[in-house]
Amino acid sequence: MFKRKYGNRSNWKRVLKSEYQQTFHQDKDFRGYITLLNIEEVLEPLVVKNAGKEVCIVNKGYSWLQHFPIGKNHSVTTMFDAEGEVVQWYIDICHEIGIENNIPWMDDLYLDIVVFPTGEIIILDEDELDEALANGVIHKSMYDLAYKEARKVMGLIQQDKFQLIHLAKEHKEILTD
Numbered sequence: 001m002f003k004r005k006y007g008n009r010s011n012w013k014r015v016l017k018s019e020y021q022q023t024f025h026q027d028k029d030f031r032g033y034i035t036l037l038n039i040e041e042v043l044e045p046l047v048v049k050n051a052g053k054e055v056c057i058v059n060k061g062y063s064w065l066q067h068f069p070i071g072k073n074h075s076v077t078t079m080f081d082a083e084g085e086v087v088q089w090y091i092d093i094c095h096e097i098g099i100e101n102n103i104p105w106m107d108d109l110y111l112d113i114v115v116f117p118t119g120e121i122i123i124l125d126e127d128e129l130d131e132a133l134a135n136g137v138i139h140k141s142m143y144d145l146a147y148k149e150a151r152k153v154m155g156l157i158q159q160d161k162f163q164l165i166h167l168a169k170e171h172k173e174i175l176t177d
Contacts, residue, residue, distance in 0.1 A: 002095055002107035005075075007035035007066050010103075014058060017041035021175045022104065029163045032069040032097070033104035036175040039063060050114055051122045057087055065172045067164050068097050068104040073149040075106040078168035089115040089165050091153055093146050109138070109146045115157055115165060123150060 008020045017040040025034050039062045046058035056062075061082030068075050075094055079087040093111040097104065110129040114122045133143045156162040 002109070004105050004107050005092070006100075007033065007037075007068060007104045009037055009064075014043050014046060015039055015041070016043055023175060025171065025174060029167060030067065030069060030171075032067060032072075033099065034171050034175060035066045035068070035104060036172060037064045037066075050124065051120075053116075055087060055116075056081070057090075062087075063172070065168055065175075066104075067167075067171070068106060069164070070097065072097065073109070073145060074153055076164040076168075078165075078172070080172070086117050086168065088117070089168070091115070093149050093153075095142060095145070109142060109149075111146045111150045113150060113153060113157070121154060121157055123154070 007022055009015065009018075019038040019040060020035065022033055022035040025032070039058060039060065042058060042060055045056050047054050047056045057079045059082065063080045065078040065080065066075060073094055075092045075097060077090040077092070079090065081087050091113040092106060093109045093113070094106040095109045097106045099105065110125050110132055112124040114124060129143060129146055132138045133140065153162060157165070
């Protein structure tokens, strides 16, 4: 039904060697799991093309910080390059977030939002969400939830009130100290 994504990305064949850390964190702005995947060796770099932009999101020395907020319908992955600079924030709209064998996971609900450091925002995979509804993979209520959450998150980003973007570097330090 859903594509379940785990914080440790243990089944990722492109990444040959990595270091994984996680913690549960709670403060006034966030309550949930934070994971960090430091990528040490890759089969080959991963370059994606979104809205005409080619962006390398996986390579030796890159790291992915992922937030799994409890009780929310989104998960945020901050992708850092080898110099520690943010490449992009990738927001998965999800049906549910949980933990299994002490590893956080989220059930992907197809829609994704990409935010670049320039402030540009792109919504992805609307066609996949439409297809999932048409094929009976998801119910109309899940479809509506995906769009409602995406609109809410995009509105917060546009108002500069989506805290996980601002907390990414600080939260990465929690796992690297």
